[in-house]
Amino acid sequence: MSIAACLVLGTASLSSVVSKGMDTHLAGRAIGDRFGPSFYDKEQGLYFLSSGECDGAHQRLTLSSDLQAMMWNEGALYQGLDDKDIAERTLEFKQEFREGKIAAKTGKGVRLGMSESQVRRLLGTPFRTLYSRKFQARELIFSREEVWSPKERRAKDEIGTGMKWRNYYLFRNGRLFFIELSQDLVGGGC
Numbered sequence: 291m292s293i294a295a296c297l298v299l300g301t302a303s304l305s306s307v308v309s310k311g312m313d314t315h316l317a318g319r320a321i322g323d324r325f326g327p328s329f330y331d332k333e334q335g336l337y338f339l340s341s342g343e344c345d346g347a348h349q350r351l352t353l354s355s356d357l358q359a360m361m362w363n364e365g366a367l368y369q370g371l372d373d374k375d376i377a378e379r380t381l382e383f384k385q386e387f388r389e390g391k392i393a394a395k396t397g398k399g400v401r402l403g404m405s406e407s408q409v410r411r412l413l414g415t416p417f418r419t420l421y422s423r424k425f426q427a428r429e430l431i432f433s434r435e436e437v438w439s440p441k442e443r444r445a446k447d448e449i450g451t452g453m454k455w456r457n458y459y460l461f462r463n464g465r466l467f468f469i470e471l472s473q474d475l476v477g478g479g480c
Contacts, residue, residue: 312434313457313471315397316351321471330387338392347450347475353394354468355402362424363470396469400459404466409459425460435476451477
């Protein structure tokens, strides 16, 4: 994989008070929606994955033209697999997708293929820059975490102590090729 830059931008709650750099929608779906089908758009060569873990406390919406990057991110690929294992896992992973049309953008208008400067114009300045070995990428990070009081937790009937939202934007050769929105229950779930 060539060097890529990764913007990690946190989202606010799905209320109308969403700050500039935070997004909550991808391919026409909101991060808080129930898990739905995942799609492959043959015409555009894009994959849209709706995934989660455990009891729904961790949810992700991912859009990319790079199936292997998506598989690495989901943990379907990892170091030590031989070519046969990779081929079998790729075939199995592809079975998660239905053929269908994908609206290849976020709620804030970020689209695959944009340059980093175009994305920054829409979303603002990132909080922190790191280097990701996983994607051989530079990461630009924004994060949003909401902490609930014990009274709010009872009212929401939640086992967690709050919610954390993040958006990940990865760039290869100066162009956006991977978007992920995630929502995680803090202090709860499995």
